[in-house]
Amino acid sequence: MFRSIAVRKSQGTQYIADLRAAKPAGFRGKPVINEAACASGCQACQAVCPSRAIQLMPVQIDLGRCVLCGDCEPICPSHKLSFDNDVKLAATSREALVVSAAHPDIDPIKVSKALHKRFGRSLKLRSVSAGGCNGCEMEINALSNVNFDLGRYGIDIVASPRHADALVLSGPITRNMAEALQICWDAIPEPKLVIAVGACAISGGVFADSDALDREFLDNFKPALYVPGCPAHPLTFISGIMDLLGIAG
Secondary structure, eight states, rough: OOOHHHHHHOOOOOSSSSSTTOTTOOOOEEEOOSSSOTOOOOOOOHOOTTTOOETTEEEETETTTTOOOOHHHHTTTTEEEEOOOOOOOBBBGGGGGEEEEESOOOOOOOOOOHHHHSSSEEEEEEEEESSSHHHHHHHHHHHHOOOTOGGGTEEEESSSSSGGGGEESSSBBBHHHHHHHHHHHSSSEEEEEOESSSSHHHHHHGTOTTTTOEEEEEEHHSEEEEOOOOOOHHHHHHHHHHHHHHHOO
Protein backbone atom coordinates (compact mmCIF):
# COMPACT_ATOMS: atom_id res chain seq x y z
CA MET A 1 0.00 0.00 0.00
CA PHE A 2 2.78 2.43 0.90
CA ARG A 3 4.51 1.70 -2.42
CA SER A 4 1.27 2.53 -4.26
CA ILE A 5 0.96 5.79 -2.37
CA ALA A 6 4.58 6.67 -3.20
CA VAL A 7 4.01 5.97 -6.91
CA ARG A 8 0.82 8.05 -6.89
CA LYS A 9 2.64 10.94 -5.23
CA SER A 10 5.51 10.82 -7.72
CA GLN A 11 3.10 10.87 -10.69
CA GLY A 12 1.19 13.88 -9.46
CA THR A 13 -2.28 14.70 -10.78
CA GLN A 14 -2.87 13.04 -14.14
CA TYR A 15 -6.39 14.33 -14.58
CA ILE A 16 -6.55 17.40 -16.86
CA ALA A 17 -9.09 19.72 -15.27
CA ASP A 18 -9.40 22.22 -18.12
CA LEU A 19 -9.03 20.52 -21.49
CA ARG A 20 -9.57 23.81 -23.33
CA ALA A 21 -6.57 25.49 -21.72
CA ALA A 22 -4.20 22.50 -21.87
CA LYS A 23 -1.05 23.01 -23.94
CA PRO A 24 1.18 19.95 -23.85
CA ALA A 25 4.88 20.76 -23.53
CA GLY A 26 6.99 19.51 -26.42
CA PHE A 27 4.03 18.94 -28.72
CA ARG A 28 4.69 19.81 -32.36
CA GLY A 29 1.42 21.40 -33.42
CA LYS A 30 0.41 24.15 -35.81
CA PRO A 31 2.94 25.15 -38.46
CA VAL A 32 4.15 28.74 -38.33
CA ILE A 33 5.23 30.27 -41.65
CA ASN A 34 6.90 33.65 -41.30
CA GLU A 35 7.32 36.39 -43.87
CA ALA A 36 11.02 35.73 -44.50
CA ALA A 37 11.86 35.35 -48.17
CA CYS A 38 12.88 31.92 -49.38
CA ALA A 39 16.39 31.48 -50.74
CA SER A 40 16.43 31.75 -54.50
CA GLY A 41 15.38 28.50 -56.12
CA CYS A 42 15.25 26.68 -52.78
CA GLN A 43 12.95 23.66 -52.61
CA ALA A 44 14.55 21.96 -49.62
CA CYS A 45 11.44 21.84 -47.44
CA GLN A 46 9.29 20.47 -50.23
CA ALA A 47 11.87 17.86 -51.16
CA VAL A 48 12.21 16.53 -47.61
CA CYS A 49 8.46 16.32 -46.88
CA PRO A 50 7.41 12.62 -46.83
CA SER A 51 3.74 13.28 -47.55
CA ARG A 52 3.89 16.11 -50.10
CA ALA A 53 2.23 18.48 -47.63
CA ILE A 54 4.29 21.54 -48.65
CA GLN A 55 3.63 23.73 -51.65
CA LEU A 56 5.77 26.66 -52.76
CA MET A 57 5.09 30.13 -54.21
CA PRO A 58 3.70 30.90 -51.72
CA VAL A 59 4.85 28.47 -49.06
CA GLN A 60 1.93 26.64 -47.53
CA ILE A 61 1.51 23.49 -45.46
CA ASP A 62 -1.52 21.24 -45.77
CA LEU A 63 -2.24 19.85 -42.30
CA GLY A 64 -4.47 17.26 -43.93
CA ARG A 65 -1.30 15.74 -45.38
CA CYS A 66 1.33 16.85 -42.84
CA VAL A 67 2.59 14.11 -40.52
CA LEU A 68 4.19 16.70 -38.19
CA CYS A 69 7.60 15.09 -38.56
CA GLY A 70 9.27 18.51 -38.38
CA ASP A 71 11.93 17.63 -40.97
CA CYS A 72 11.19 20.82 -42.91
CA GLU A 73 12.09 23.16 -40.03
CA PRO A 74 15.84 22.51 -39.62
CA ILE A 75 16.53 22.15 -43.35
CA CYS A 76 15.10 25.57 -44.30
CA PRO A 77 18.03 28.01 -44.83
CA SER A 78 15.74 31.01 -44.36
CA HIS A 79 14.30 29.69 -41.05
CA LYS A 80 10.88 30.31 -42.55
CA LEU A 81 9.19 27.29 -40.97
CA SER A 82 8.57 26.39 -37.35
CA PHE A 83 5.90 24.73 -35.22
CA ASP A 84 4.16 25.85 -32.04
CA ASN A 85 2.41 23.67 -29.46
CA ASP A 86 -1.15 24.65 -30.37
CA VAL A 87 -3.34 21.54 -30.33
CA LYS A 88 -6.42 23.26 -31.76
CA LEU A 89 -5.93 22.04 -35.31
CA ALA A 90 -9.30 20.52 -36.20
CA ALA A 91 -11.50 21.97 -38.93
CA THR A 92 -14.89 21.43 -40.51
CA SER A 93 -13.64 21.89 -44.07
CA ARG A 94 -10.74 20.31 -45.88
CA GLU A 95 -9.56 23.65 -47.28
CA ALA A 96 -9.27 25.19 -43.80
CA LEU A 97 -6.35 22.88 -42.98
CA VAL A 98 -3.99 24.70 -45.36
CA VAL A 99 -1.72 27.13 -43.46
CA SER A 100 0.35 29.90 -45.06
CA ALA A 101 1.84 33.27 -44.09
CA ALA A 102 -1.30 34.93 -45.42
CA HIS A 103 -3.55 32.35 -43.71
CA PRO A 104 -1.67 31.59 -40.47
CA ASP A 105 -4.60 30.25 -38.48
CA ILE A 106 -7.00 27.41 -39.11
CA ASP A 107 -10.51 28.68 -39.70
CA PRO A 108 -12.58 28.55 -36.48
CA ILE A 109 -15.01 25.67 -36.30
CA LYS A 110 -18.58 26.81 -36.72
CA VAL A 111 -20.98 25.39 -34.17
CA SER A 112 -23.58 23.22 -35.83
CA LYS A 113 -26.91 24.10 -34.22
CA ALA A 114 -28.45 20.92 -35.60
CA LEU A 115 -25.67 18.73 -34.17
CA HIS A 116 -25.73 20.63 -30.86
CA LYS A 117 -29.45 20.05 -30.51
CA ARG A 118 -29.14 16.37 -31.37
CA PHE A 119 -25.82 15.39 -29.79
CA GLY A 120 -24.84 18.24 -27.46
CA ARG A 121 -25.53 16.20 -24.33
CA SER A 122 -24.75 12.69 -25.59
CA LEU A 123 -22.62 11.49 -28.49
CA LYS A 124 -21.59 7.87 -29.02
CA LEU A 125 -18.65 7.10 -31.29
CA ARG A 126 -17.69 3.94 -33.14
CA SER A 127 -13.98 3.84 -34.01
CA VAL A 128 -12.86 2.05 -37.19
CA SER A 129 -9.21 1.54 -38.08
CA ALA A 130 -9.22 1.24 -41.86
CA GLY A 131 -5.66 0.03 -42.32
CA GLY A 132 -4.08 2.31 -39.72
CA CYS A 133 -0.70 1.77 -38.04
CA ASN A 134 -2.37 1.89 -34.58
CA GLY A 135 -0.90 5.33 -33.76
CA CYS A 136 -4.13 7.30 -34.12
CA GLU A 137 -6.05 4.35 -32.73
CA MET A 138 -4.04 4.48 -29.49
CA GLU A 139 -4.75 8.20 -29.16
CA ILE A 140 -8.46 7.60 -29.77
CA ASN A 141 -8.40 4.99 -27.00
CA ALA A 142 -6.71 7.55 -24.75
CA LEU A 143 -9.77 9.81 -25.01
CA SER A 144 -11.41 7.69 -22.33
CA ASN A 145 -8.49 7.46 -19.92
CA VAL A 146 -8.01 9.34 -16.65
CA ASN A 147 -6.06 12.15 -18.31
CA PHE A 148 -8.71 13.28 -20.79
CA ASP A 149 -11.94 11.60 -19.63
CA LEU A 150 -14.01 12.61 -22.65
CA GLY A 151 -16.96 10.84 -21.02
CA ARG A 152 -17.40 13.80 -18.68
CA TYR A 153 -19.07 15.57 -21.64
CA GLY A 154 -21.33 12.66 -22.49
CA ILE A 155 -19.09 11.52 -25.35
CA ASP A 156 -18.12 7.84 -25.33
CA ILE A 157 -16.59 5.16 -27.55
CA VAL A 158 -19.02 2.28 -28.04
CA ALA A 159 -18.49 -1.34 -29.08
CA SER A 160 -21.20 -1.59 -31.72
CA PRO A 161 -22.09 0.68 -34.64
CA ARG A 162 -25.74 0.10 -33.80
CA HIS A 163 -25.18 2.04 -30.58
CA ALA A 164 -23.25 4.84 -32.29
CA ASP A 165 -24.07 8.32 -33.57
CA ALA A 166 -20.79 8.90 -35.41
CA LEU A 167 -18.04 6.96 -37.14
CA VAL A 168 -14.49 7.88 -36.12
CA LEU A 169 -12.32 6.95 -39.08
CA SER A 170 -8.57 6.39 -38.80
CA GLY A 171 -6.19 4.87 -41.31
CA PRO A 172 -5.83 5.45 -45.07
CA ILE A 173 -8.69 3.05 -46.02
CA THR A 174 -7.11 0.01 -47.59
CA ARG A 175 -9.00 -2.09 -50.12
CA ASN A 176 -9.24 -4.86 -47.54
CA MET A 177 -11.05 -2.54 -45.13
CA ALA A 178 -13.27 -0.64 -47.57
CA GLU A 179 -16.19 -3.07 -47.39
CA ALA A 180 -15.96 -3.45 -43.60
CA LEU A 181 -15.96 0.34 -43.25
CA GLN A 182 -19.07 0.63 -45.40
CA ILE A 183 -20.83 -2.13 -43.43
CA CYS A 184 -20.06 -0.31 -40.18
CA TRP A 185 -21.37 2.98 -41.58
CA ASP A 186 -24.56 1.34 -42.83
CA ALA A 187 -25.19 -0.11 -39.36
CA ILE A 188 -25.10 3.30 -37.65
CA PRO A 189 -28.63 4.71 -37.40
CA GLU A 190 -29.53 8.09 -38.85
CA PRO A 191 -28.70 10.89 -38.20
CA LYS A 192 -24.96 10.22 -38.20
CA LEU A 193 -21.65 11.81 -39.06
CA VAL A 194 -18.07 10.95 -40.01
CA ILE A 195 -15.02 12.22 -38.13
CA ALA A 196 -11.72 11.75 -39.98
CA VAL A 197 -8.79 11.40 -37.56
CA GLY A 198 -5.17 11.65 -38.66
CA ALA A 199 -3.37 12.49 -41.88
CA CYS A 200 -3.96 8.99 -43.25
CA ALA A 201 -7.73 9.25 -42.89
CA ILE A 202 -7.89 12.80 -44.22
CA SER A 203 -5.67 12.46 -47.28
CA GLY A 204 -3.99 9.06 -47.29
CA GLY A 205 -0.90 10.57 -45.65
CA VAL A 206 2.36 8.93 -46.69
CA PHE A 207 0.30 6.17 -48.35
CA ALA A 208 -1.74 8.50 -50.55
CA ASP A 209 -0.28 7.17 -53.81
CA SER A 210 -0.55 3.49 -52.90
CA ASP A 211 -2.66 1.27 -55.15
CA ALA A 212 -3.60 -0.68 -52.02
CA LEU A 213 -6.07 2.05 -51.04
CA ASP A 214 -9.75 2.46 -51.85
CA ARG A 215 -10.92 5.86 -50.59
CA GLU A 216 -14.27 5.94 -52.37
CA PHE A 217 -16.03 6.02 -49.01
CA LEU A 218 -14.90 9.60 -48.41
CA ASP A 219 -16.05 10.59 -51.88
CA ASN A 220 -19.54 9.55 -50.86
CA PHE A 221 -19.58 10.66 -47.22
CA LYS A 222 -17.88 13.95 -46.40
CA PRO A 223 -16.51 14.21 -42.85
CA ALA A 224 -18.19 16.68 -40.54
CA LEU A 225 -14.86 17.13 -38.72
CA TYR A 226 -11.21 16.76 -39.75
CA VAL A 227 -8.74 16.05 -36.93
CA PRO A 228 -5.17 16.27 -38.31
CA GLY A 229 -1.99 14.81 -36.86
CA CYS A 230 0.25 11.76 -37.06
CA PRO A 231 -0.98 10.62 -34.69
CA ALA A 232 -3.74 13.07 -33.84
CA HIS A 233 -3.44 14.36 -30.29
CA PRO A 234 -6.42 13.61 -28.00
CA LEU A 235 -6.70 17.32 -27.19
CA THR A 236 -7.00 18.10 -30.91
CA PHE A 237 -9.92 15.69 -31.14
CA ILE A 238 -11.54 16.96 -27.96
CA SER A 239 -11.31 20.66 -28.80
CA GLY A 240 -12.62 19.98 -32.30
CA ILE A 241 -15.63 17.94 -31.28
CA MET A 242 -16.51 20.32 -28.45
CA ASP A 243 -16.39 23.28 -30.81
CA LEU A 244 -18.50 21.47 -33.39
CA LEU A 245 -21.17 20.56 -30.85
CA GLY A 246 -21.00 23.87 -28.99
CA ILE A 247 -20.10 22.23 -25.69
CA ALA A 248 -18.78 24.63 -23.07
CA GLY A 249 -15.44 23.65 -21.51
